[in-house]
Amino acid sequence: MHWTGDMRMWQGNTRKVLALLLALAVAVSMFGLVGCGDDDADTEDTDTTSTEGTTETIKIGVATSLTGGLADYGFAAAEALKIAAVDFSGFEIDGVTYEIELIIKDDKGEPAEAPVVAQQLLDEGVVAVIGCLTSGNTKASLPIYQAAGIPLISGSATRPDLTELDFENFFRTCLRDDLQGAAIGEWAVELGSEKVVVMDDRGDYSVALADEVIKTLDAAGVEVSREEGQEGDVDFSAQVNNIKAFAPDTVIFTGYHREAGLLFKQLVEAGVEAQFMGGDGIKSNDIGDEAGGAENVEGALCTFGGFAQENMPGYTAFADAFMAATGKEAGPYAENNYDALGAVVAAMQLAGSTEGADIIDALHEVEYDGVQGALTFDSIGDVAVPGGGGTELIPRFEYKSGVWEFIE
Amino acid sequence: MAVLDRMNSMFRRAPRWTYIALALAFALIFPVLEQYGVIETLWLRLGTRTLVYVLLAVGLNLVLGETGLLHLGYVAFFAVGAYTTASLSSPRLGYHWNFWVIIALAMLLSMLFGFFIGLPTLRLRGDYLAIVTLAFGEITRITFNNWESVTNGPGGIPGIYAPNLFGWVVDKPGEFFYLLLAAVIVVVWLLNNIKTSRIGRAWNALREDEIASHHSGVRPLQAKLLAVVLSSGVAGLAGAIFAYYQQFINPTYFLFMQSTIVVCMVVLGGMGSIPGAVIGAVVLDTTPELIRQLFTKWLPDAVGADFLPGVQTALQQDFDRYRMLIFGLAIVLMVIFRPEGLLPNKLWRREVHEDDPRDQANTRQHMFDAEKGAQDLEA
Numbered sequence: 001m002h003w004t005g006d007m008r009m010w011q012g013n014t015r016k017v018l019a020l021l022l023a024l025a026v027a028v029s030m031f032g033l034v035g036c037g038d039d040d041a042d043t044e045d046t047d048t049t050s051t052e053g054t055t056e057t058i059k060i061g062v063a064t065s066l067t068g069g070l071a072d073y074g075f076a077a078a079e080a081l082k083i084a085a086v087d088f089s090g091f092e093i094d095g096v097t098y099e100i101e102l103i104i105k106d107d108k109g110e111p112a113e114a115p116v117v118a119q120q121l122l123d124e125g126v127v128a129v130i131g132c133l134t135s136g137n138t139k140a141s142l143p144i145y146q147a148a149g150i151p152l153i154s155g156s157a158t159r160p161d162l163t164e165l166d167f168e169n170f171f172r173t174c175l176r177d178d179l180q181g182a183a184i185g186e187w188a189v190e191l192g193s194e195k196v197v198v199m200d201d202r203g204d205y206s207v208a209l210a211d212e213v214i215k216t217l218d219a220a221g222v223e224v225s226r227e228e229g230q231e232g233d234v235d236f237s238a239q240v241n242n243i244k245a246f247a248p249d250t251v252i253f254t255g256y257h258r259e260a261g262l263l264f265k266q267l268v269e270a271g272v273e274a275q276f277m278g279g280d281g282i283k284s285n286d287i288g289d290e291a292g293g294a295e296n297v298e299g300a301l302c303t304f305g306g307f308a309q310e311n312m313p314g315y316t317a318f319a320d321a322f323m324a325a326t327g328k329e330a331g332p333y334a335e336n337n338y339d340a341l342g343a344v345v346a347a348m349q350l351a352g353s354t355e356g357a358d359i360i361d362a363l364h365e366v367e368y369d370g371v372q373g374a375l376t377f378d379s380i381g382d383v384a385v386p387g388g389g390g391t392e393l394i395p396r397f398e399y400k401s402g403v404w405e406f407i408e
Numbered sequence: 409m410a411v412l413d414r415m416n417s418m419f420r421r422a423p424r425w426t427y428i429a430l431a432l433a434f435a436l437i438f439p440v441l442e443q444y445g446v447i448e449t450l451w452l453r454l455g456t457r458t459l460v461y462v463l464l465a466v467g468l469n470l471v472l473g474e475t476g477l478l479h480l481g482y483v484a485f486f487a488v489g490a491y492t493t494a495s496l497s498s499p500r501l502g503y504h505w506n507f508w509v510i511i512a513l514a515m516l517l518s519m520l521f522g523f524f525i526g527l528p529t530l531r532l533r534g535d536y537l538a539i540v541t542l543a544f545g546e547i548t549r550i551t552f553n554n555w556e557s558v559t560n561g562p563g564g565i566p567g568i569y570a571p572n573l574f575g576w577v578v579d580k581p582g583e584f585f586y587l588l589l590a591a592v593i594v595v596v597w598l599l600n601n602i603k604t605s606r607i608g609r610a611w612n613a614l615r616e617d618e619i620a621s622h623h624s625g626v627r628p629l630q631a632k633l634l635a636v637v638l639s640s641g642v643a644g645l646a647g648a649i650f651a652y653y654q655q656f657i658n659p660t661y662f663l664f665m666q667s668t669i670v671v672c673m674v675v676l677g678g679m680g681s682i683p684g685a686v687i688g689a690v691v692l693d694t695t696p697e698l699i700r701q702l703f704t705k706w707l708p709d710a711v712g713a714d715f716l717p718g719v720q721t722a723l724q725q726d727f728d729r730y731r732m733l734i735f736g737l738a739i740v741l742m743v744i745f746r747p748e749g750l751l752p753n754k755l756w757r758r759e760v761h762e763d764d765p766r767d768q769a770n771t772r773q774h775m776f777d778a779e780k781g782a783q784d785l786e787a
Contacts, residue, residue, distance in 0.1 A: 066729045106700075106729060111661055115654065116454050116697065119581075123448040139566045139656045165566055202553055204562035204658070230550065 055097045058354050060085070060341065061121035062102055063131030063141065065109035074133055076331025077155060078104050081130060083321055084341040091345055093352055100345075107132060111140040118144040126150065127354050128344045130337060135159035135204055142167045150356040151363060153344060155336030158305055159208055163380040169360050171381040173343060173372070174336045175393070177205060180279055180305045181212025183394035184252060187301065188213075188277060189220045193250040197243050197274075199227040199263070201255030206231075209254040209279050229259060236263050240270045248274050256281040261290025261297065268296045276300040288402050300399040306336065307372050308395030310406060314371035339370035343377075427683075435589055439582035450697075452581045458693040459588035460650045465673040465689035466596055466682060467642030472671060473680035474603060475635040476615030477530070478538040480667050481545025485640040487552060487662040488521050489514040489647025494565040494657050495558055507571040507652075514648035515641045522640025523633065530632045533618070545667055553659040564658025571652045584653045591649060592686075595642055600682055602638070611635055612680070612755070676742060678749030678757075687750045695738065699731040 062081055065074040085100045092098070103124050107117040114132060118141040121129055128151045132138045138157040145152045146169050153171045154162075160178040163170060188196055196217055200210035210226070217224050225246045227239045240263075243251060251267065251274045253260045260282040267274070276297065283302045288294035309315045318338060322330040343366060348354055351362035367376050378384045397404040442452040464486060471479045492514035496505040529540045552559045559565065570579035571587075578587055602608050610631045613621035622628050651657050669692065677688020748757045 067732050106731075108732070111656070111658065112457065112654070116450065116457065119453040120448075120450045123450050136564060136658050136660055139564060139658070140654060142566075143655045159563065161563060202550075202562065204660075207562055228554075 053095065053097075055099060057099045057101050058348075059101045059103055059124055059126045060344065061124065061126035061129035061131070062104040063107055063114065063117045063121060063129055063133075063137070064104070065133045065137075066104075066106035068109035070109045070133055073156060073332055074106070074109075076334040077130075077133060077337040079326045079328075080155075080318075080322060080330070080334035080338040081341055083318075083325055084338045088341060088345045091349060093349060093354070098348075098354070100341075107137055109134060109137065111136045114138075114140040115144055117141070122148050122150065127348075127356055128153065128359055130155065130340045130344070132157060135162055138162055138170070139165070142170055145169055148356070149360070151344070151360045153340040153363075155338075155340045156333040159204060160212070161208075163382050168381075169356075171340075171343070171363050171377050171383075172336075173339045173370075173375065173383050174333060175305055175307075176382060177208045177279075177305065178212040179391060180303055180394055181209045181254075182216045183303050183391040183396075184209075184254075184277060184279060185213045185216025185220070186391055187303070187396065188217065188250050188252065188275075189222060191250065191275060193217075193222060193248075193275070195223045195225075195246065195248040196250045196252060197225050197227055197246060197248045198252045198254070199229065199239065199243075200253075201229050201231040201233075201259055203231050203255060206255045206281065209281075210252075213252055213254065229255070229263070231255060231259065233259060234262060236266050239263070240266050240272070243267065243274075244270055244272055248272075250275045250277060252277045253282065254279050257284040257287040258290050261287045261292075264300065265291040265293075265296045278302045280304045280306075283397060283404055285403050287399070294399075294402045297399045298401070302397050302399070302404065304395045304397065306333070307393060308406060311393075311395070312372050314373075318371045335371040339368070339372055339375060342370045343368045343375060431686075432593075439585050442582060449581065452585060454694060454697055456581050456585045456588060456653060458690055459585065459592055460646050460653070461670070461673060461689040461693045462592050462686050463588070463595060463646035463649075464643060464670045465677065465685040466592070466599060467639040467646065468670050469674045469677075469680065469682065469685040470599060470602075470611075470639040470642070471635050472674050473678075473685065474608065474615065475611040475632055477632060477635070478534065478671075479541045479636070479639075480538050480664075480671065481525075481541035481543070481548070482639070482643060482670055483662045483664070483666040484525075484545040484548035485518040485522055485643035486647040486650070486666070487548055487659075488518040489644035490651040490657050490661065491552060491559060491565075491647075492517055492644070493648045493651035494568055497571075497652070498565050498568045500560060500565045500567075501558065504569055507573055510571075511645065511648050515644045518644025518647070519637045519641040522637045526633045526636040530629055530636065542664065542667075545662075545664060549659050549662045549664075552662070559659075562659060564656060566656045568651055568655045568657070570655075578652070584649070588649055588653075591645060595645070596682055596686070599638075599642075603682070607631065607634060615680070672739070676739070676749055678752030680755065681749070681751055681753040684749050684751040684753070691750065696731055696735045699734050703731070 062078060064077045065071060066078060067074075081102055081104070085102045089100045090097055103121060103126055105117045105120055107113045114137040118129070122144070129145060130153055132141060132152075132154060133156055135157045138152070138154055139162065142152060142165070146167050149169070151169045151171065152167075153173065155173050157172055158174050158177045158180075160176045163172065163176075198210050198213050198217070200206040214224055214226065225242070225248065227242060229236055229239060236259075251272070253263055253276070255278075260278055264276050264287075267276075277300065279302060282300070283304055287297050287300075291297045309319075312335065315335060318335055319330045322328070322334060343363065344359060346368040347359050347362035347366045350366050351358040353359070353362075363377055363381075364379065367374060369375075376384050396407040398407055399405075438447075438455055439452055441447045442449055464482065468479065468482050471477050471482075493510050495501055496503045496510050496513070497507075525541075525544050529537060529544070532540055553562055555561070570577050572578075573587075576583075578584055610621065610626040613624065613626055614628055614631055618628055654661075670689075673688035673692045674685050675688070676692060677686070678684025
């Protein structure tokens with residue numbers, strides 16, 4: 001009896017050991033394969049039987065945020081790109097007609113999701129990607145696109161350092177935040193401000209903008225005091241006290257309109273008499289309600305990060321097309337996304353190729369006539385406008401009885 | 409749900425190691441499937457991220473499942489680990505430290521952090537502990553957001569160098585998969601040993617009744633502190649490898665939502681069960697992607713673009729937008745029909761289903777009856 005019991009235990013253990021060994025053996029053999037496997041996945045359909053009159057479909061990826069806090073921006077981007085895909089389909093290279101197929105993927109606005117979406121688009125075999133919506137997601141997915149040699153063109157990632165990270169495959173059709181920051185600073189100097197408070201909300205966009213405003217003000221010799229809040233704050237009494245003690249003639253808030261409204265209201269209530277200013281984050285007509293009455297914001301000034309609608313040659317036609325397709329007003333950065341696809345198509349035509357590497361090279365050379373005007377990209381991938389892309393491009397607005405009015 | 413129940417009883421009947429060996433074998437050949445083009449690279453990249461969540465869920469299970477402390481700031485320790493890597497292995501501060509040093513330092517720092525946060529807060533119980541840990545989680549994120557000289561604030565730290573393990577440069581998703589798998593195996597093995605040790609039983613006793621366990625010789629603060637410190641170390645490890653894998657981090661990776669998701673993984677997987685935490689992490693992290701693939705690819709490929717008759721075609725093409733809705737619905741259904749989690753441990757299962765006939769044999773009343781019957785027989 002005794003030995004059978006032992007036997008059974010021995011058998012059980014053997015099985016355990018065998019199973020583990022098997023798993024290990026499989027792993028080790030495969031490990032070698034993974035190690036020396038070549039990345040020869042990209043040698044797909046290169047059947048260059050480009051006879052006259054054939055039609056081919058190329059895939060363009062779209063990585064944007066259709067869910068999450070920025071879904072309205074993502075919706076505007078996706079819809080604008082759908083319009084663009086129809087408009088640009090049917091272009092010709094060497095007698096071959098190309099149809100554009102958009103692969104739109106949602107990255108939830110979360111940077112951890114961005115690489116997964118990037119991989120998905122690469123698996124689909126896209127030749128170029130429009131996106132990402134936010135600067136954070138752009139940074140998180142750029143290394144993957146770079147390794148695959150695929151260009152990434154964003155219509156809304158405005159953070160200045162994006163084009164300074166040595167990614168030769170990144171381009172954008174929107175203006176950088178530092179241009180807007182400089183424009184706000186210059187405007188404040190023009191108004192004759194001598195003591196300025198610059199306040200941000202510690203957000204990605206807001207801090208970069210505030211840094212640039214301060215740089216400009218410092219250069220002009222203006223006395224600056226910096227304050228900060230958190231996005232989502234409702235009580236700014238600590239900052240208001242500091243601001244009151246500093247007695248500025250101008251208060252610049254670089255965050256969003258909800259906090260701006262509350263801040264301006266609390267400043268007015270504390271008896272601070274200063275010129276209120278901000279960036280495109282406060283350019284919402286809701287700010288009057290958020291400030292507890294339009295009179296608290298009356299006379300406030302703001303800028304916008306894109307070209308003025310009034311100065312964009314193709315904007316009216318584009319806005320009409322957007323309205324016809326979706327029944328909604330063209331949302332923020334919609335036209336930038338439209339132009340991003342247009343620039344890619346123009347680059348493909350210039351290069352005479354639909355290979356990612358060729359498109360990247362051609363994007364540096366291409367001159368594309370889009371909704372925003374004639375666009376080119378400089379050596380690091382920022383959009384450049386003929387005649388110099390200076391701060392004079394930045395449109396200015398003043399808040400008058402409940403609406404932001406464009407200042408010529 | 410009956411299917412799940414049956415699977416669960418099958419799981420309990422069959423020897424455990426067969427399932428562990430199967431899961432392990434599957435994980436081991438997973439990257440190879442990608443190599444041969446059986447699965448797309450997407451799944452490998454997703455699987456690698458899932459393994460990070462597996463580490464987090466297994467680590468939180470120690471605090472939430474084993475010791476019964478509702479910890480809502482777990483992502484803070486993940487952030488400490490990630491920022492350790494990002495600061496010491498990127499052009500941001502100009503350091504390029506060794507992988508092993510960084511891993512050790514990341515774990516040590518997050519354990520220290522866990523200790524100093526645990527010391528004052530663990531005297532609190534229940535809801536109060538939840539509130540305080542939540543606040544600490546947010547404070548940590550805001551600190552990283554504001555500590556611009558080191559973390560570059562909201563702009564984050566890009567360009568994190570690939571780790572070098574004795575000459576093996578890990579920079580492909582498949583390689584990270586194996587690296588993380590090794591970490592998961594080591595951590596699960598260690599935690600499983602601790603779980604069945606004296607201290608593990610002390611944790612369970614604390615979870616069931618703190619006062620009674622205190623009077624039976626368990627030192628509550630000491631035991632809880634050990635649980636928090638160990639789980640913080642696991643989160644630090646996960647964060648350090650995650651930062652290497654992402655090559656970029658910024659504070660938005662560490663929002664309160666992330667803590668919540670990890671809590672969901674532990675609860676949905678089955679509190680106090682390591683296989684449960686693993687399954688919970690795998691299911692919660694991959695389901696949104698599976699739903700997306702189902703509606704944007706598999707269904708259209710199999711049935712055609714009009715896979716939901718009666719629904720607008722445009723809506724069907726936009727399914728990407730609705731996947732989180734379906735995901736939420738699936739979780740709600742799951743909580744209603746299987747509150748004890750996917751792979752619960754026995755104790756927790758019995759607590760949720762007090763009158764489960766299958767466990768009748770183990771209830772106190774039954775044992776009492778049997779004892780009495782035996783006594784009667786003797787008499």
